[in-house]
Amino acid sequence: MTNIVALDSQQHQHYKLSEDKLFSHTRTAHILPLAVTEFVAAAVSLPIVFVKDSTTGQFRACALTGLQPGQNLCWQESGWQAAYIPLAVRNYPLLALKPEAQSDDYIIAVDTGSELFNQQSGQALFAADKGTDYLQQRARSAINQAHGIGLTQQFINRLLALELLVARTLTLTPKGAEPYELTGMYGIDEQRLAQLTAEQWLSLRANNDLLAIHAVLMSMAQLPLLVARLA
Amino acid sequence: MLKPTLDDIVIVGGGTAGWLTAAILAKKLNVGAAGSVQITVIESPDIPIIGVGEGTWPTMRTTLQSVGVDEGEFMRECDATFKQGAEFVNWQHTPAAGETHSYFHPLSAVFHSSYDFNLAPYWLQGVSELPYDLAVASQSRICQLGLAPKKITTAAYSALQNYAYHFNAVKFAAFMKKHCTEKLAVRFIAANVQQVRQHSCGAIAGVLTDSAGEINGDFFVDCTGSKALLLGEALGVGWHSINDVIFNDTALAMQVPYPTADWPIATHTIATAHEAGWTWDIGLHNRRGVGYVYSSAHSSDERAEQILRQHIGDQAEGLEARKIKLNLGYRQKFWQHNCVAIGMSAAFIEPLEASAIFLIEAAANMLAEQFPRSRAALGFVEQKFNDTFKLRWDKSIDFIKLHYCISQRRDTAYWVDNCADSSIPESLQQRLAHWRLHPPGKYDFDYAFEPFVLDSYLFVLYGMKFNTDIRHNLSSYPDKQRAQQLFADIDRTTALLQQQLPTHRELIDKVYRYGLPKV
Structure with a gap:
């Protein structure tokens, strides 16, 4: 069970962190959070999609690693299989959180269920x-990721304002089974992108969004490769 | 010589009618663009908004979306909640002491779509054993369970079950005012109108105000409430009273806070019949709006307040009731010369079935769509507008009256009088006579802008246990198997929705916190 608790020098003074190079905690994750700052690196090995958080309805950017809940096609007993490992996966079980939405500081939390x-x-x-120095270094990486997630929310808000997000349904036909639809994913609307006014296009450039947008579009080429992993 | 084009629209009066009309006109007429009309709203800083209408129709979703309002922001700012229909308590017969009975008029009829395949004749034959409202629509059950019409991941303005809103009308007017002035280029003047100036032909030239001088315009919208300063007072258009049909001319309203912050919020209006009227109960985010609307000819104000307090119970202690006089009827004309009345200046039936705000939207939409830029075209549009709205109000009155006149209640003179043939419009009597032997069908509702359509009539008729005797015509309904299948589909959908939908309170709290996704 996931149980996120703020790290505390008193309460956790005897605790240690071990590392799992196989990233076994992802074995049942079919989506993994991704920050916009990772898109370019991630796009060469994982499809990047947008999904709604089921508790808040807010969009999140994710790497798609499976074709149904509970399935991670990028993980095998021998460990993580994709060329890119998302920051969130590498930082686990640590994460950085803002105590309040407006705050500039982060607190470091840990999944005590790990x-x-x-x-x-x-x-x-x-x-x-x-x-310790080790904790400092791991905390920096977690804060880095949290900062990236903040930038990602702003990026997504700009996509929404320009109506660039569109629902994508993936119809899958597994061998010897009934076809099913993977719903709830959103991607970038290429057609709409081509229709943007010069002014809208320049606003994307000013925010340095063009690279991320194209990374998302190019990452769609990873979808058939992910499906192929089913075999 | 009057100028031949109509370029300046002046809306006199704010409130729900004024600001909603301003928003719809500004958006559709693209105000702010080169060559567009200009819209000015003059709102009195002194006259309070009456703010009775706290319930809308699902059309409000389209209206708000089309004028560019963010749904989550609107809900948060206006204490709004989701409305999935109405529950009518104790309307069918006189309840024995301590007993209640009720039926739902939900806003969506999943799978029912009586236009394609009418389940009513099969329900009348007992193909489903459930009461009509539960048999033909999942939403009645969803309302009973207090579940939301959608999920937090459902896009803004989209629905899993059709919905409208309950909101705080005073806050809504303020919200729309801000939206109109900040985003839709509507001009706003805070002043009291003291005099209306007319051209020699009778058309309105302008209004004199106490603090903003004289404001002229080419076209005027009268949103001054029941006073009808422009169309009624200045132009002298008379009032067609309907108090021989609809008796509820007085309301007592109370604001009842929830006992705790996590108290469940009803997702439908609860309309409970009493000895001389009915009480509404509307769940907003932070309080309930409860009120008794009654016939002053059948009840004293003291007795009415007693009924209202009894109905609310302990929670009414220490709360004050606000009395509102209602002028039931409509103007003999809604549009004359260059002036149109929208809102209570035009008509008011009574709060049952929440037609007031809906008819504001309908009037503003038609005005926007048909707005004549040329003075010469005024007469044609005036005629069309007057014809269609007379029809719409008459049809609304028929539907409201239906709730009363097929009741078995005879416990007071109020109910006896409401069920007397002399109080039932001829048009409704004719239909009822037909429906005693034939279930209503789509050809009974063939007007394109019918305010209340087939499903609504079916829910009320059969919720009220109206008897349609089809024994002579059973051969016309051979599709029992298909009906059975549809009833079973509805049951399955209900079960599925029960698993998926959050409680109404849970979703409202989330919407206020996170908003709703745009897509």
């Missing part, structure tokens, strides 16, 4: 009431 967070093995997190 076996990687334990008192037996791995790198120490605290020494003499202070975070």
Whole structure:
């Protein structure tokens, strides 16, 4: 069970973090969060889609790793299979959160449900009431990701304002099974992109969104490769 | 010589009618563009908004979306909630002490679509054992369970079950005013209109105000409420009273806070019949709006307040009731010369079935669509507008009257009088006579702008246990199997929706926090 708790130098002084190079925690994840700052690197190995968070209805950018809930085609017993490993996967079980929406600071939290967070093995997190260098380095990476997620929300809001997001349904026909539809995914509307006015196009350029938009479009070429992993 | 084009529209009066009309006109007429009309709203800083109408129709979703309002923002700013229909309590017969009975008039009829295949004759033959409202629509059950019409992931203005809104009308007017002035280039003047100036032909030239001088225009919209300063007072258009048909001319309204912040919010209007009228109960985000609308000829104000307080119970203690006089009827003409009345200046039936705001939208839409830029074209549009709205109001009156006149209640003179033939419009009597032997069908509703259509009539008729005797004509309904299948489909959909939909309160809290996704 996921259980996100703020790291505390007192409460967690004896805890350590171990690392799992196989990233086994992703074995049942069919989507994994992605920041806009990762799009270019991710696009060469994973389809990038937008999905709505089921608790808030807000759009999130994600790498698609499976074709139905509970299925990760980019993970096998031998570990993570795709060339790109999303930051969120690498940072797990740590994440950075803003205590309030307007705040500039982050707090570092941990999923205490993860076996990687334990008192037996791995790198120490605290020494003499202070975070170790190892924790500092991991925290920086988590903050980096959180910052990227913030930028991603702004990016998505600009896409929505220009009506560039469109629902995408993937019809899948697994061997020897009934066809089914993977719904709830959104992509970039190429047609609409081509219809933007010069002014709208320039607004995208000013925000440096063009690269990310094209990364998303190009990542669609990864879809058939993901389907091929089913075999 | 009057100038031949109509370029300046002046809307006198704000409120729901004034600001909604301003928004619809401004959007459709593309105000702000080169060569467009200009719209000015003059709102009195002193006259409070009456704000009775807290319920809308699903058309409001299209209206708000088309004028560019963000649904989540609108809901948060106006304490709005989702309305999926109305529940009519104790209308069918006189309830025994402590007993209640009710039926729903939901806004969507999933799979029902009585236009293609009317389930009513099969329901009349007992193909489904459920009451009519539950048999033909999943939404009645969804309302009973207090579930939302959609999920937080459903796009703004989209629905899994058709819905409208309940909202705080005072906040809605303020919200639309802000939207009109900030986003739709509507000009706003805060002043009291003191005098109306007319051309020699009778057309309105302008209005004199206390603090903004004289404001002239080419076309005027009278949104001054029941006073009807322009169309009624200045142009002298008379009033057609309907108090021989609809008796509820007085309302007592109360604002009842929820006992706790997480109290469930009803997702439908609860209309409960009483000895001389009915009470409405509308769940907003932070409070309920509860009121008793009654016939002053059949009840004293004291007795009415007693009924209202009894109905609310302990929660009414220490709360004040606000009395509102209602002028029931419509103008003999809604449009004359260069002036059209929209809102209570034009007509008012009574709050049952929430037709007031709907007919504001309908009038503003038609005005926008048909707005004559040439003075010479005024007469033609005036005639069309007057004809269609007289028909729409008459049809609305028929439908409202239906709720009363097929009741078995005879406990008070109020109900006896409401069911007397002399109080039932001829048009409704003719239909009822036909429906005693034939279930209503789509050809009974053949006018393109029919305000209440087949499904609505079916829900009320058969919710009220109206008896249609089809024994002589059973051979015309051979598709029992198909009906059975449809009834089963409706049951399945209901079960599926029950699993998927959040509670109304849960969704409202989320919408206020996160808004609704644009797509």
